[in-house]
Amino acid sequence: MAEDDPTTGDARPPTAKPTSGGSGAETGYAVIGTLISGMAVWGGAGWLLDQWLDTRVFFPVGIILGMAVAIYVVVLRFGGLPTPSGPPHTSTTQGGRRSRPRTQKGQR
Numbered sequence: 001m002a003e004d005d006p007t008t009g010d011a012r013p014p015t016a017k018p019t020s021g022g023s024g025a026e027t028g029y030a031v032i033g034t035l036i037s038g039m040a041v042w043g044g045a046g047w048l049l050d051q052w053l054d055t056r057v058f059f060p061v062g063i064i065l066g067m068a069v070a071i072y073v074v075v076l077r078f079g080g081l082p083t084p085s086g087p088p089h090t091s092t093t094q095g096g097r098r099s100r101p102r103t104q105k106g107q108r
Helices: 024-053 058-078
Strands: none
Touching: 024 058
């Protein structure tokens, strides 16, 4: 094939585009979409179960369960705050010496 022949066309291979982390709006829309779809899917399953069993309990339980599962998925997918690197922070004064522990007034 002509596409596989390195002698024809450009001498340089195509460069890979850098991957973007996405904007904050994209992340927000993904989180909201996950939460709404979790409620809709599990609430819909609860509604179907209510229709089948002629009850009224599974629809609200499905919505609550869907929200809980969606929050869990959001935390897994988007995570929390990044963990700080380096040694743990200790309380020091400006000179670099450790500060004395604070006590209540009148105690030593």
